[in-house]
Amino acid sequence: MSQQASTQRRWSAACPNCGATVEFASAASAGAVCSFCRSSLLREGSALRKIGLSAELLADYSPLQLGSSGRFAGAPFSIVGRLQLSYSGGSWNEWHALFDSGDANRSAWLSEDNGQFVLSFDAPLSEPVPQSHELVLGDLLVLVGQSWRISALTLARVQAAQGELARPPNLQAEFLVAELRNAQDEVGSLDFSDGEQAQWSLGRPVRFEDLAMHGLREGKDAAIAAKTLACPSCGAALTPRLANSKSISCGQCHAVVDISQGVGTDLAFYAQQNGLAPQIPLGAVGKLALSAGSAASAALPWQVVGYQERCDLPAAGSDDEQTFWREYLLFNQLEGFAFLVDTEEGWSLVRPLTGSPQGSGDKVDWQGQSFKKRWTYAAKVTYVLGEFYWQVKREQRALVSDYEARSGKAGALLSREQAGDEITWSFGRKLDASEVVKAFKLDGTQGAALTRDASSLSSTGGSTRWVRNLALAMFALFFLLMLVKSCGGGGDDCQAYKDSYGEASAEYAQCKRSGGPRIYPGGGSYSGGSYGGSGSGGGGGGHK
Template identity: 55%
Template structure:
């Protein structure tokens, strides 16, 4: 007979006889921790309805039984579903909140573009309309959303107690201007499941009972000290430092390697030539403090060089660099270095609202600057999404009128990723990371981000005049017409080499004609 005490319910697994416990009256399904049978609760009995695969060890700090607090209410982690798609794998942790409501809340803590989202399920009065294309608006539960992704989510594994039997199915992810994330999960034989959440930091959840070793360090830290996977290109050992790493670059042969979620062999690799070392070395930690935010230490874990793809062969190509930063309590950010300036960028859990040809986000108006295609040309270090060299993405950049705040929308395949950033003084970057390279390599003119139409037109007229004057001067002397790029980025930089190539082809360098100031987006994405 089942044992009923303090709202917990216990019975024997019908397959192996091991005890199976339910902590919530709302949970109808559990996975036996001994034989991996998927069990369905029906009144006072358990029935075996399937078999769950083994959970792959992804070094998450969370585990069943961990507790925390959110918005004044305590919760416990009671279950987990592991899902995946061609965009990567992710966890969805089932949370049980303290008693107090007549109907227990079904809540999930899920991974989202290197961050976390806490969501609550909610009823839907009517079946929502079919999702239009990615990036288009959709009204659900009386609220306006943007479609961020449409994913066929596979079921990898499950454990613990769950509100319903886990299934594979189509997931439509939505975002809005209030910073919320909506999710429609379509299942066979029933209406879609609707949930709404927003981004959270693990630090603010006051988590207790996380996975640790006897020495008190986290499971992720302990296992990654000894984790080693052979490079499929040259056989050298790959030793990722982060549990979230899905791609990394071999230090021996520079191959871009796709990493598995467990201890299996690497999935594949893409060869690449050795590039120039980044201005900020991998592994360097610096403290950055954007306006209005608490100073935080950020460690450089990845580096990528990107460029736009000109629509016309006569257009100049723009290059920029992105440093992937990591803070163990708040997740990931990007330090972006372009010809015009430096900025600190983070992905958004919400989506800015369209406003004419611009966008609004958190009470600030942004004007659209450029729309272009971009690609990644070189990478170093580790990344939380599967990096693909030469993959093309569609980018739209926005800037506030004063040029200090930036937005970017990146479309790739079936997903839209928004990111927001703030301009940083080059001196602050140099000081934060203790850099000693020549000052010319850090100085950028951040005023180029300003979104004032009159100022932009005036700058264009002045720039054209200066270009004509510069051409006349260059014809009158024999100096290098690309000396500015050489001084700022170095003789072997992409900027300098592109300038020289243009000069050789046309006899003159015509400046930044492509319009792109360099994709201020996080790149990479990866649903959940």
């Protein structure tokens, strides 16, 4: 901040609880938390009134801290406050950013969304908003002249607060945060922490690197948090490498450890059976372009930081074969996260969207392209390795719908995943196995394992090709048996609806009456495999 602007806006008063001086960078801020006694304070004229007591902040891996500064759209800002919110899937931060623009009222919230950052600005609503209990996940809602899809409904609680805030935090009760997304790649939030009078904010994704942040907690490299924890299962050292990791698997015992509550807490975990080794090893770096064609020259380095095996859940009594696939979680410091997906139909590269495609039924539109639904199915995770930006739960389940482009770029894909009270969309493209082999510089044996067409693996003599094909067939059989063992069979074929809506819900009852959740738009057989990365807890309400 410039000295002149800071002098014009700065204000201070004594904490009514402990007497310490509480500094305000903006005279327009409505409240603050005393850094000495943690009292939550409300401004009333030239005095402060205590309205509650904030709990201790959970130690986490965020690179941000009070005093960090950056620039957005050419305007400098500083981080002056923080809300730490908790929900059933963990916790997330909302950082209060104050702009040095000559407008004492201009502030924003910097938060995480599906492994990316979103910068949101509070805005007034001139139209009535449905009450919190009237909102339905997936419904269309028209606000501020735009159409929005309700993508997440999250019951949250302010875990702790710090510094200067635009409005006093609700430290007493749980409240609903409704997340809305639109076709302009924007995310809106309806915060009901003040009761049924919702606070509206509108945000867009921002690249952390573009914010030119300074004064970060972890130093220059904000993406690496390099802290060591003890595995609660076997005691081996765990070293999260990503600032926003919420789950990590133990390299020794393969237990999946929840680190979403931060450092210094009792770490929850679950044991898992061994799966297969990833065909692309963790830590490997490969150059891939998010778009095909002319954008291929803009290939970026992506590092494999996570790996998961998934399977679909065919309806009981169905003749459909169970299918299995692999997903590699990729990370790039500028672009965030993407998924490299290996299915029976080949490879795809996708990343979560901030916005939401528009449409209904079997057809949706995204950025000028039309997509048609191919199938809908229930899926679950059977095995994971590495780190993840969401809280990984045992046998996470999701209801998945996959779409292919009907117009525009050939090979474009969309995937919609619903897990609990959250919907995540992903967008990407198909790619050939040879592109994956080249990107990660895999040798002949590794490359052969990635290729679906065994007859094209070698141009040498028949005996060599036969040996390679036999080896591939044996590998495929072993992989199938391992995944069948982990996926299992039977069970409730409507479990995804039961998990999402509850056993007494109309959705679950309807699924049971119809004999299962399988949908085959336009007929044809199902060959399985999610296009998109797992949306199970990967982002959602409150810009987690």
